[in-house]
Amino acid sequence: METQQPDKKAKQHTHQEFIEFQGDDLFDVKNYFWEFFQDGIRQKHYIYLNPLTTAPVSQVQAYDRYTKSVRPYLNFSSYNYLGYSVYPEVIREVQNTLAKYGTGAASAPLFSGYYDVTERLEKKIAAFKNKEAAMVFSTGYSANVGVLSGLLKPGDVAVLDILAHASIYDGAKLAGAEIKVFSHNSPRHLERVLKSLNTRRAIVCVEGVYSMDGDLARLPEIVALCRKYGIKILIDEAHATLIFGEHGRGVAEHCGVEDGMDISIGTFSKSFGAIGGFAAGDEKLINYLRFSARSYIFSCAMAPHTAAGILKILEIYDRDKSQREKLWNNIRYMHKALTNAGLDIGNTQSQVVPVFVGEEMRLREIGRRIYEKGLYTGIVTYPAVSSKRTRLRLSVSSCHTQEQMDACAAILKSAFDEIPQ
Numbered sequence: 001m002e003t004q005q006p007d008k009k010a011k012q013h014t015h016q017e018f019i020e021f022q023g024d025d026l027f028d029v030k031n032y033f034w035e036f037f038q039d040g041i042r043q044k045h046y047i048y049l050n051p052l053t054t055a056p057v058s059q060v061q062a063y064d065r066y067t068k069s070v071r072p073y074l075n076f077s078s079y080n081y082l083g084y085s086v087y088p089e090v091i092r093e094v095q096n097t098l099a100k101y102g103t104g105a106a107s108a109p110l111f112s113g114y115y116d117v118t119e120r121l122e123k124k125i126a127a128f129k130n131k132e133a134a135m136v137f138s139t140g141y142s143a144n145v146g147v148l149s150g151l152l153k154p155g156d157v158a159v160l161d162i163l164a165h166a167s168i169y170d171g172a173k174l175a176g177a178e179i180k181v182f183s184h185n186s187p188r189h190l191e192r193v194l195k196s197l198n199t200r201r202a203i204v205c206v207e208g209v210y211s212m213d214g215d216l217a218r219l220p221e222i223v224a225l226c227r228k229y230g231i232k233i234l235i236d237e238a239h240a241t242l243i244f245g246e247h248g249r250g251v252a253e254h255c256g257v258e259d260g261m262d263i264s265i266g267t268f269s270k271s272f273g274a275i276g277g278f279a280a281g282d283e284k285l286i287n288y289l290r291f292s293a294r295s296y297i298f299s300c301a302m303a304p305h306t307a308a309g310i311l312k313i314l315e316i317y318d319r320d321k322s323q324r325e326k327l328w329n330n331i332r333y334m335h336k337a338l339t340n341a342g343l344d345i346g347n348t349q350s351q352v353v354p355v356f357v358g359e360e361m362r363l364r365e366i367g368r369r370i371y372e373k374g375l376y377t378g379i380v381t382y383p384a385v386s387s388k389r390t391r392l393r394l395s396v397s398s399c400h401t402q403e404q405m406d407a408c409a410a411i412l413k414s415a416f417d418e419i420p421q
């Protein structure tokens with residue numbers, strides 16, 4: 001970035017430049033970023049942090065900084081894939097637990113932040129995942145960071161699919177491990193990387209459903225390679241839990257390779273509509289991680305009422321999978337509606353639906369138009385994805401109606417037509 005031109009217009013800069021910028025003073029970057037940000041507001045390109053004033057369901061109300069009013073939006077942004085965050089039965093359970101335990105855990109788990117309800121949740125998750133044990137973290141992010149930083153040492157190798165989530169990269173970095181990447185979902189490239197390793201102290205990390213692309217890990221081939229080279233595997237089923245596999249355990253269950261997974265990570269912030277994360281694996285491994293995962297040891301535990309709400313969701317899910325069926329009908333409908341509208345949704349096979357845009361300037365113009373037209377979606381650029389592969393990211397939920405999905409496709413089509421490539 002050219003530091004002598006702080007007043008260049010936002011449309012000439014990308015977010016990536018600011019992240020990589022280094023001024024003489026540590027805080028110089030804030031002034032350049034401020035210019036970028038203010039210009040983004042002037043051009044109505046800044047469409048982040050619009051506070052919602054309702055629950056994250058298919059139709060929401062949110063503050064619009066440009067009309068200075070709260071107005072309705074069609075919501076294709078929230079991860080509340082199965083609508084559980086607003087289930088009356090779940091809310092009642094949370095309220096009752098809140099009345100009994102108060103608002104928070106008030107300590108890290110190893111001290112007094114561990115409650116009977118947290119222990120019940122861990123046992124239930126272990127049984128649900130068909131693993132010997134599970135531990136609960138306060139977020140999915142901290143589950144990956146804690147597990148990888150707790151396991152790996154400098155000199156060890158984390159072998160990551162290049163599209164692995166930031167929390168996986170951050171965990172490996174915190175451990176001081178060497179990070180090697182393989183091309184997205186390429187067993188052939190993975191094999192080259194595994195062949196080149198001169199240690200077996202390595203772990204391959206993949207996601208069941210990729211969080212920005214919605215495609216599925218090629219697990220059978222990846223598992224076979226890990227077995228062949230004697231390397232461990234961590235799978236992050238953040239977006240797959242409750243959606244893939246006969247019992248909802250994720251893509252490993254869907255592919256019939258659960259036994260090949262050494263550690264399975266999940267989050268409660270997606271299909272559960274709550275917050276928190278978990279790691280499931282063998283009992284001795286989970287026990288060790290409780291005393292080595294720094295994000296578990298040095299951070300406050302999940303609130304008891306959150307654990308109770310999640311337990312209630314698991315109970316509902318055990319007896320009634322109708323939300324999941326509705327979701328799958330919606331996924332199929334939405335993929336078809338977007339493809340029929342001529343939009344590029346890549347290789348998604350799930351409720352995570354990218355609509356590829358191209359370079360960042362086009363994303364900003366399209367983003368602005370869809371917000372004006374009343375559609376709330378993820379507007380995704382660097383550092384979440386490469387600035388040349390920007391996209392809108394839609395989250396399909398069981399609560400969307402066909403009319404809402406048609407309206408979403410129509411808004412997208414008109415915005416994409418207005419700003420051709």
Ligand SMILES: Cc1ncc(COP(=O)(O)O)c(C=O)c1O
Nearest residue numbers: 139140141165211236238267269
């Ligand atoms: C694949 C993946 N792992 C982990 C996380 C982090 O989960 P949480 O938001 O619960 O911290 C996310 C969040 O988007 C994710 O997509």
